[in-house]
Amino acid sequence: MPIETLPVADHPDTPNRMYMEDPEIEWRTVKPNYSVVNAKYLAERTKFHKADSLEKLVENLVKTWEMESTHKIKVKDWGTVDPERYIFRTNGGAPKDLENNIQNGNYNMMMDNSPLFDVSKETNASSHALFKECFPDGFAWELLDLLSGPPKVSFTWRHWAHWTGPYRNNPPTGELMELVGTSVVEVDENLKIIDLQVFFDPHPMLGRLMKRKDVEVDPAGDGPTSMAALKTLHRNVPYLKQQLYALLGNTSSSVKIVCLMVFIGYFVSYYDPAVLFLTVTPGYVFPPGFRIWTIFTHCFVEFHFWEVCVDVVTIGLCGKLIEPLWGKMEMLTFFTLINTSVAFFGVFFYLAIYMATFNTDVLFEVHIHGLSGYIAAVSVAVKQMMPDHVVIRTPLGKMTNRNVPLCVSLLSIILYLVGLLEGAYPTMYTTGVVIGWLYLRFYQRHSNGTRGDMADNFTFASFFPTVMQPPIEICSKFVYNLLVGIKVCRKPVRKYDVGAPTAITISLPGTDTHDAERRRQIALKALSERLSQQADSGSSWPSLDDDSRPKTEVQAGDQSSPASNPVEPLTVAVEIDPSTSKPSIA
Structure with missing residues (x-):
């Protein structure tokens, strides 16, 4: 039968x-x-x-x-x-x-x-x-x-x-x-x-x-939404489209594609099997699950619409402010490196917690997803380029870009401890800050052939308040010397141009770059504005333009015979030993 x-x-x-x-x-x-x-x-x-x-x-x-x-x-x-x-x-x-x-x-x-x-x-x-x-x-x-x-x-x-x-x-x-x-x-x-x-x-x-008929699926899971809310959203679509175009209109195609992928990931997140398939679950990354592809896909999946908005605004601002300085390929390299590194180190972080506690929830209930790690790294890049730009003024003082990475890291930890934030967010954000700084400090390749940014205002201690910087500086130098000893990091190489006609000019890796040029342009702009204000108030300050600047006899003589005293440039490479305070000529 x-x-x-x-x-x-x-x-x-x-x-x-x-x-x-x-x-x-x-x-x-x-x-x-x-x-x-x-x-x-x-x-x-x-x-x-x-x-x-x-x-x-x-x-x-x-x-x-x-x-x-x-x-x-x-x-x-x-x-x-x-x-x-x-x-x-x-x-x-x-x-x-x-x-x-x-x-x-x-x-x-x-x-x-x-x-x-x-x-x-x-x-x-x-x-x-x-x-x-x-x-x-x-x-x-x-x-x-x-x-x-x-x-x-x-x-x-x-x-x-x-x-x-x-x-x-x-x-x-x-x-x-x-x-x-x-x-x-x-x-x-x-x-x-x-x-x-x-x-x-x-x-x-x-x-x-x-x-x-007014009941639809509520994306936030908080209950039904009404048709009135949908009509309100529909009325504001033209305004939202206008703002989105203003944000992304002049950006590259790669920025637009990343924003589109974030929107797609948000809608896909409502399908539970897709969440497990695309986000990093620490217990499934290793065999037998071996979902290694989630290290590359997790960054496009967000569970809440406000997270999507933050991601899109951040990516759009990167396309307008950072990509013109770094270039499209460097921007994509930074995006890929930060997100994959955050996922990779996050997996091992939760694996270490499991080995210490034997709590299987940290392996199978935690989902690493979204761009919070990348947002943290972007805050480090902004600190590098415009450290003294004031973000907000408060009765207790002003907050500048140099304060943002540490403040947001501490805020995410506090919100996690009081139960208002998922545990993966402070982990991803803190990891993003550290990895972003390491890359920009030591490994980012610049157009002049140098790597990293060894400027004194971009040390690890510079992320902390002034009173905490001396002990942190000591600890960070010890770790840095250790990494140099095992060939993970390199000693900084300083170049002295002693062939300059008037003075010795010094070029440091990471300082004579597009970022340093941007800082110089900002300083010149601020100086020009001050001079303009002085001129309006009746002061007789000279103009910054070369054509209107009074010329001395020496200058006139120099301009009349530019080739009369040719100077051969001479560059001396000096290797700095981190353990000493004085350079030794190589």
Whole structure:
């Protein structure tokens, strides 16, 4: 007899709900019969797991848990959980123990925070009766994809039914109703459930059952949004387009592509399997998961729209301020290096935490994503180019660009400690500051062939308040000398041009660059503005223009015979030993 024609009870893929045969079990009403929903499952499922597969084992475990959660009223009769340690959570909400589970039931627990389902007016019995009347043909459930195995099992699932019965006062339409979500189940060595977490959005289905046309999926997960909000957004689209064009209009194609990828990553983040596939989860980077590509894709995925706005503004400003100085290739190199390095070192940071605490959450619950590390590195680059530019003035003093990296790092740590920020953000931001400074200080290649920026105002100690700089300077010099000794860093090479006709000019790696030229132009602009103000007030200051500058006889003589005294330039390379204060001529 073909498998398709077998009775449901004899079908090899019929779900196996365990712990139902003990005659001493106290049922909520009567022993349940699952023949109707089993038939729906076999006829309409989308996945066909092998009978001896881990997927089938997990699927049967979840179906058994659902049976016990719905129909068993005594803790002693439960076989799927560890009664002493079991907790249940929905969408990261408050944990509920087994007694709470028995009292409230599945529907009330899973829709506890939904504005479309008032659990205060429902009991365990009333909520099950409501959906049983709405879906008389059964509310089937199937496991879609298994993402990780024991002890922390994560998987995606599908819950579906056809609306063939009334929902409150709304008549049925016969349409298909589906819920898709993700669950993370921690089990012990006996496959007893310890921690069960469910992540899903019930609002689209509830809105259709209530026949509310104003209900859409809320991207923030905080509840339904109204059509009025969508109309307000629609009215402001021209203004937003204008501002976006002003930000990105004159930038290169690479900047526009990166911004587009960030927008795409934000919308993709609503699909839970895509989040696991694109973001860096420390436990999945190493074999057997070996999701090494996430080191390159994580930076484009953001979970909140305000993060997307910050990313786009930062990238746009980089395209207008930094890319003209560095060039397109250097800008892309900086972007790629910072983001991949932040992900790489973040993985090892959380691996070290796991080795110290043996907490598996840091391997499988942490998702490194977004551009917070790159934003931190950009703040370091801005500090390098315009360290004294005032960002904000406060009654306690002014904050300049040199204060931004440290202040934001400390702020992110404080917000994490008080629970207002995810743990990955301070890790990524602090790592981005350090890596960005190391690259700009020692390794960035400049057009004159030099590397890095050895300026005194760009030392590691310069990130800290003045009173803290001396001890930090001592520690940083010790680390620097150590890195020089193992050939990770190089000693700075200073070039003295002793062939100059009037004075000795000194060129330092990292100072005679586009960044230094930008600083000189800013200083000249400020000086010109001051001179203009003096001129307006009646003072007789000379102009900065060469044509209007009074010439001395010596200058006139020099200009009349520019080649009368040719000078041969002579450059002496001096190698500076960090351990000494005086240079020695090589």
